Amino acid sequence: MIFSRTTRAIEADLHGASKYWLVCLVLMCGAVGWWGVGARVSVWETSDAARVELVHGPTVVQAPEAGRLSMFEMQVGKRVAQGDALASLEVEQQRLHGERVRASIAAARAQIEAVDAEIAALDELLSGGAEAAQARARVVQSQLKRAELAVEFAERETARVRQLQKSGVSAPVELDEQEAALARARTEREELARALHSRRWDASATRAELRARRERGRRERAELRGTLGELEGKMAELDYEIERHTIRAPITGRLGEVRELHVGAVVSRAQQLGTIVGDGELHAVAFFEPSQVLGRLEAGKTARVELHGFPWPEFPVLRARVTQVAAAADNRDRTRVELALIDPPSSLPLRHGQPARIEVRVREQSPLDLLLRSIGMHLRGVSAVAQ
Template identity: 35%
Template sequence: MKTNLRAGSQSATTFTRFMRSLGADRARRSLIGILLALLFLGAWVAWLFLARVTVYEVTESARIEAEGAGYTVESAVAGRVVSTQLKLGREVKAGDALAELDTDEQRMKLEEERTRLRSIGPQIDAIAGEVAAEERALENARRASVVALEEARSRVGEAEVAAQFAAEEARRLGELFAQGYVAELVILKARSDAKGRRAAVESLKLNASRMERDQQTVESERRVRIEKLLRERRELEAARASSASAVERLQGEIERRTIRSPVSGQLGEVTTSKEGAVVGAGDKLGTVVPAAGGLRIIAEFPASALGRVREGQGARMRLTSFPWTQYGSLAARVTRVAGELRDGKIRVELAVEMPEGSPLTIQHGLPGSIEVEVERVAPATLLLRAVKILTRPSASSDANRGGDG
């Protein structure tokens, strides 16, 4: 009996000790769990405020271009392509003919204007000869008229002297007739002779006046003919200038129908390469990539990137043609940022940083996406920004409700 009691007492003691040990283990485990939780929370808070996360500005609108950009080959006028040397990858020099448009109509008009221009010159020379002949004839007639007029005036003077002498003779005979020294027939004859000589004087004066008027009439008629010839010459000279201008214009139009390379380089894009194709004024036929210079990246970012994307920032480009998981991305650096928006976009230029041994092969025109590293901030900052963005609509709706109230 005593043995059973002792065994039961020992079992109770062992159970009590076990329960105490189990409680102590639980307390230690709880303490360790709390300490681990506090440690994890502290580490998370430290990471939240002390760590740095890279923030990127991303755009899908990016492409690789040659330095100075590719030069567009476009048609200055509308027409039909009759000859073309537009072949992708062809090396060209500045001024090389790349395509020709139909010029039959312009060449026909050009030949007509040249024929008209050649015919006008002899006409102008002929009129110039006529003008010179008329001017010489006018000068000769003027000199002859002056001589004839002087001669007529001399005859008037001579007749005037004779008339005065006859009048004086008639007066003197009249005195003698009054004294009875001469017969009446003599005085009558003297007076008749004086009247005749006076009439001759008047006739000569009228003749001289008529000669002067005739001279003026002849000179006026010749001047009218000369002025008419000069007017015809001016009209022909104007027609010659117009034809010369038309010739230059048609030559320029024919030249514009020969589409030439703006720079030396390589044809990196061809949009029209078939003879017989009809193009309009300003239509793009291709692009010439300059021979000299490296490559750059041109990207367009949304308006929100203005002020965030700055020169010197690092970036990476993922080319559409090369999966980035296989080929990786292309390192770049921002070199220029536009100062104003255009069509709601901001233009950014980046320099390519091509590492040696890269599997990527880049060339003008390759598209892709760009990630620009704009800042490094704590995760807490990003969290606060996200909260601010999420609470902004509710704040505005509360304001609207307050306004309604």
Template identity: 35%
Template sequence: MKVEGIFPRTLRALARGRGRWAFGLLPVGLFALWGGWFTLAPTTVYERSVQARLELHREVYAIDSPVEGRVVKTQLELHRSVHAGEVLVELSREHEERQVAEAEAVLQGLGPQLEAARAQLEAEQSALVEQKGQGVAGVQEARARLSEAETVSRRAQEEATSTERLWKRGVVSEMEWGRARAELERTLAAEQASRAALASARLGGTVQSTERRTRLAALRGEIARLEADESVARASVARLREELERRIIRAPADGVLGETSSVRVGAQLREGDPIATVVAGGSVRIVAQFIPASSLGRVRAGQRARMRLEGFSWTEFGMLKATVVAVASEVRDGLVRVELSLDELPLGIPLEHGLPGMVDIEVDRATPSQLVLRTLGREARRGGAPEGREPKS
């Protein structure tokens, strides 16, 4: 006997009961999965900015005409890339070139004069040393002759005295006495001459030394004057070359010509006339504004962030990856300024100053249950605060 035939209604009822039991377990499983996610799964917490934009830090150099002159060459083209030191405009400089040539000629002429004066000074110094030696030798020789003459004079004096005694005694004749006196006078005259020669040798050496020292002093003065003239001429050449260089207007830095004036060849420029501006390249940063209550103490340097740019779909272009580099310590206009460095720029997004967007900064990681509890706690504190006052965080 088949059981299905005996109890068909009973079997159909049991089948219907098993289906309801299976469908009853499905919500329980889904709730368990949601509960596990709600209490255990960590989630990144982002703090969103009120506003944000890209800022391109660039230096702008204004170029003005440093001198007055006529334009003879120009390479000014709007938005053209230039390098530091590149010639942009040349002014006429024929007059300045002539002045430089004249000053250089004067400077070159002073060189040989200075060399000749120095050589003459060296020769005079050598001659002075040699003259001193000769003067000393001449004085010594004159002194030796004087000494010899004095010796001869003393001997003649002794002989004259002895002859005079003998003449008075009548031993020698008057002629002998006369010859002795004549010899004495001759030796005295020779001694006097030797003495005068010694004085002359001394005086002559002094006079010659004085004259040579005078020439040396004059030469030193001439050399000093020439050296001063050379210094003035060299400074004049440097100044004129600088004036000449100022008539060549160069780019002050690498960058792009952001603005140019209508400077044409043949135009007359006045000193201070604007010529162009060079916009130098710089780093790209993100500047974002946050609400103080939610950012102070939570947003810190080193945190990772992302930025969505307005006008560029993040599903197509992606997001900009960034890192917090600085957080303002003071509130301005009711907001906190945060600067972020750009770590990666998706392809297709131009680096343009002022592109707006929104920034999300990773400030925490927490489970959904923790986030709910925090929200309830904040709402409770707000509800318990006196009317018109915010609770202290």
């Protein structure tokens, strides 16, 4: 009797506890089901092949022409300003040519001045001045001055060509031509000197002769001015060519990569000498597998950037936003994704080329959908292995 009562009491207690645990189980299942259907979980795609880059990338420094380096002032990490001379190529040939052209320009200007004086004297004769004879003498004197200038120029050119021939730069025929020109100039000067001292101007010289002489002088002046313009144009081209042999910094920044070169080294046209990392805006770049990107990543998606080598307690994870997704994969079957950094802290030492890990939020879905998708992917994988 006592045992039966005890047994019934225990059964009553167990029945009450079972109801309690059953209610708890139902509530828990309901909560889990509500969470599995109603909650939203962010799905992220991750890339460890990421880094920080300049928006416009580094600028390449190239050799504009082939030649031998006469100056090379490029060191990794050196800060340069736009326009600073980084290297230069030898320009000895252009420099010698430039000296010759400058001498020709000076001679042409002196001859133009002499012709101007001759024309002014003829104008004075034609205007009926009282001292007609003196004016005629000044004409001859102007012609003699031009001849003397021509002799001086020919002597300088002959000396210069003779010196170039000694150094092996000039050909012998050029020296012969220059000496012949010098002889002709000296003969003309001697004839004008004799005319100045012995000849007497004919008082009956007609005004027509004077006008003809003035017209010849004007034509000669026009030709000299044309020659002067050509020489000045040639000198401008030489100055430009010499400047092209000076390699200058195209932007302000720091030298990031420099080829191992030295003074005397020979470089080819368009050869890369180094790169300059500018002070422009930085952004993040990540490379994903095409399966991670196609139909999932697009401009405007939010992301997180974690820089390698910086402890997260001191340097927080950066926020970013997708700005561009490449339309095709590169030669390594990766898709490039560019992201804009959102308000990076000024205390963070961001630099071009810093490696990073980037996570992009592609969508939000319920935990139940995520579970079912994972199960389906697993079953497809098992089925493929079995086949």
